[in-house]
Amino acid sequence: MQDNHPDRELVDAVLANRAGAFARLVQEYQGLCWHIIQRMVRNPEDARELCQDTFLRVHQCLHQYRYESALKSWIGRIAWTIALRHLQHKSIPLLAATDNADDDALVENIGDGFDLEAACADAEMARHLHAAMEALPPLQRALLTLYYLDETPIPQIALITGIASGTIKSHLFRARLRLRSVLEAHTGVAA
Amino acid sequence: MTEPGDDHVAPFDDPAHEREWLVQERAMQRERLRLDPAGDDARSQRYRLLARVLREPSAHALPVDFAQQMAARVACAPARHTTAEASFERGLTWMLGALLTVAAAVVMMIYGSTWLPSFAAVARSLDAANSRWLLALAGCLGASWLFGRSQRHHSGH
Numbered sequence A: 001m002q003d004n005h006p007d008r009e010l011v012d013a014v015l016a017n018r019a020g021a022f023a024r025l026v027q028e029y030q031g032l033c034w035h036i037i038q039r040m041v042r043n044p045e046d047a048r049e050l051c052q053d054t055f056l057r058v059h060q061c062l063h064q065y066r067y068e069s070a071l072k073s074w075i076g077r078i079a080w081t082i083a084l085r086h087l088q089h090k091s092i093p094l095l096a097a098t099d100n101a102d103d104d105a106l107v108e109n110i111g112d113g114f115d116l117e118a119a120c121a122d123a124e125m126a127r128h129l130h131a132a133m134e135a136l137p138p139l140q141r142a143l144l145t146l147y148y149l150d151e152t153p154i155p156q157i158a159l160i161t162g163i164a165s166g167t168i169k170s171h172l173f174r175a176r177l178r179l180r181s182v183l184e185a186h187t188g189v190a191a
Numbered sequence B: 001m002t003e004p005g006d007d008h009v010a011p012f013d014d015p016a017h018e019r020e021w022l023v024q025e026r027a028m029q030r031e032r033l034r035l036d037p038a039g040d041d042a043r044s045q046r047y048r049l050l051a052r053v054l055r056e057p058s059a060h061a062l063p064v065d066f067a068q069q070m071a072a073r074v075a076c077a078p079a080r081h082t083t084a085e086a087s088f089e090r091g092l093t094w095m096l097g098a099l100l101t102v103a104a105a106v107v108m109m110i111y112g113s114t115w116l117p118s119f120a121a122v123a124r125s126l127d128a129a130n131s132r133w134l135l136a137l138a139g140c141l142g143a144s145w146l147f148g149r150s151q152r153h154h155s156g157h
Helices: A008-015 A021-041 A044-064 A071-089 A103-108 A116-121 A123-135 A138-148 A154-161 A165-187 B015-032 B042-054 B066-125 B128-154
Strands: none
Touching (some): A008 A021, A021 A138, A044 B066, A123 A138, A138 A154, A138 A165, A138 B042, A165 B015
16 A cells, blocks of 8 residues: 555545545546446446446445555446446447458558548538447447547556456457548548 | 557557557547648548547536535445444344353353362462463553554544
């Protein structure tokens, strides 16, 4: 246990039941938990309920936090486990069986001219991309969200999910490749 | 080339995949820093568009007062939990204590006549030197008990 751990002050305040401390902790990490859970389970009502379960569990188990990882990873891990259990309960696979055979073709495809700003203004393209993201398996959706929206580095994602860093890198790589191919299909570039 | 987010992550075995990964990473970083896309090739610009879309928050969100709701919820819940748990533990301790006392009384009634005289004989045979050692042992036990008590008092328990 480290005395100078950056999360110590907040954890000690919550454990001592200081006024406003738990609300501060929830405020700090509710975004992370929401992103993990919402991207995995998708249904907003279920996601809200699971977020509540997550913070109730955090409150019950905070005395077991040993400062071996950042508080963010510890709380993220609880959210991940709760979302995972929900998916298992609903028999939703975390990762659909995918065919990686055409990854090489996608990598080799250089693509044609592309105007980023014009593409951003293209509402139909944005719709296509969002639909493609929703079609990704829950695991890849959650990993992309953690990596892009929360700017969580791969080693920390590994702590949250319990998945090896190399496997996370591979999922991120393939998910981005798939989404790029959706973009190219929309803009008329043959793979 | 070292990219942020790559720390401790091994490169792909396939060099073409690793090159593509680095393009993806560089595009993500350039988009994060909002650098001018004019110099980026088509592939990078597509990855930058992905980064832009992936960084958009979801249309659904938690209620604005979610943290306050959670704080209010746990403010009542643990008290009830602790009280119930404590009264259960207290009841269990009393029950075990009573059981132990009854068991000790029964054992004393059945076997007491055999070993009580031996204890009395040992007590009679204690000379002055043995008594000093026993007093020293009792002193040590008392001192460590007092030390433990003062430690608990300082830590607020």
